Amino acid sequence: MNRRHVIRALGQGIGLTALAVAMVGCAGNDAPLETANVGQISEYRLGAGDALRVIVFGEEQLSGEFRVDGTGKVAMPLIGEVSAKDRSTRDLEKEISTRLAAGYVKEPKVSVEVLNHRPFFILGEVRNPGQYQYVNGMTALSAVAMAGGYTYRAKEDYVLITRGADPKKEIRRAPITTSVMPDDVVRVPERYF
Structure with missing residues (x-):
C-alpha cells in the first residue's frame, strides 16, 4: 500500500x-527479498545473553562458565572484562589468550564454547508464537516446527524476517529455507484466500 x-x-x-x-x-x-541463504550466513556471533564455557587448559581457577552481559562483555578472572559482542568464539579465544599471555599465563591454550544461545522470536500464523532457544543450523521452517507448526490461515511459502543484527531492523521476505539466527524475529503471514 x-x-x-x-x-x-x-x-x-x-x-x-x-x-x-x-x-x-x-x-x-x-517487503524486500532476503538476499542471504543458508550457505551465506556467517559464523555465529556472540551477543548479550549468551552463556559460555571458557577453558584455560592447565588453569582450572581461570576456567568456568560465563555469561555475556548487557554491554556485550565477559568478566574474566585476572584480565577483567573482555568484549565478546559480534565476535566469533575463535576471536574470543584469541583475545583471551593474548591478554593472559601478557604477564599472567605462559603460552595459554584457551577454548570457548557456547552453552546456551540467545533466543529468536516467532510471530504470526503459528500455533505457539513466542520466544524460543536458538539451535545451530536453524531454518525458518524448523522455527515454525518449534512453534507448533502452521495455523490453518498461514501462508506457507515464505516468512517475513527481521534480522537482529540489522541496525535498520528492516522486514524482509524470505523463503522458508532461510537461516534463522539469534535475536531474529520471524513472522508467518496470514493468507487471505
Missing part, C-alpha cells in the same frame, strides 16, 4: 484499525 492509497483511505473515512490491517496484509508482498 503506497502513500497515495493511505491518503485516499484516510480521506474516505476508513478507520485506523482497518487501515492498519490493510497495511499489515500488504507488508508481505512489498
Whole structure:
C-alpha cells in the first residue's frame, strides 16, 4: 500500500484499525527479498545473553562458565572484562589468550564454547508464537516446527524476517529455507484466500 492509497483511505473515512490491517496484509508482498541463504550466513556471533564455557587448559581457577552481559562483555578472572559482542568464539579465544599471555599465563591454550544461545522470536500464523532457544543450523521452517507448526490461515511459502543484527531492523521476505539466527524475529503471514 503506497502513500497515495493511505491518503485516499484516510480521506474516505476508513478507520485506523482497518487501515492498519490493510497495511499489515500488504507488508508481505512489498517487503524486500532476503538476499542471504543458508550457505551465506556467517559464523555465529556472540551477543548479550549468551552463556559460555571458557577453558584455560592447565588453569582450572581461570576456567568456568560465563555469561555475556548487557554491554556485550565477559568478566574474566585476572584480565577483567573482555568484549565478546559480534565476535566469533575463535576471536574470543584469541583475545583471551593474548591478554593472559601478557604477564599472567605462559603460552595459554584457551577454548570457548557456547552453552546456551540467545533466543529468536516467532510471530504470526503459528500455533505457539513466542520466544524460543536458538539451535545451530536453524531454518525458518524448523522455527515454525518449534512453534507448533502452521495455523490453518498461514501462508506457507515464505516468512517475513527481521534480522537482529540489522541496525535498520528492516522486514524482509524470505523463503522458508532461510537461516534463522539469534535475536531474529520471524513472522508467518496470514493468507487471505
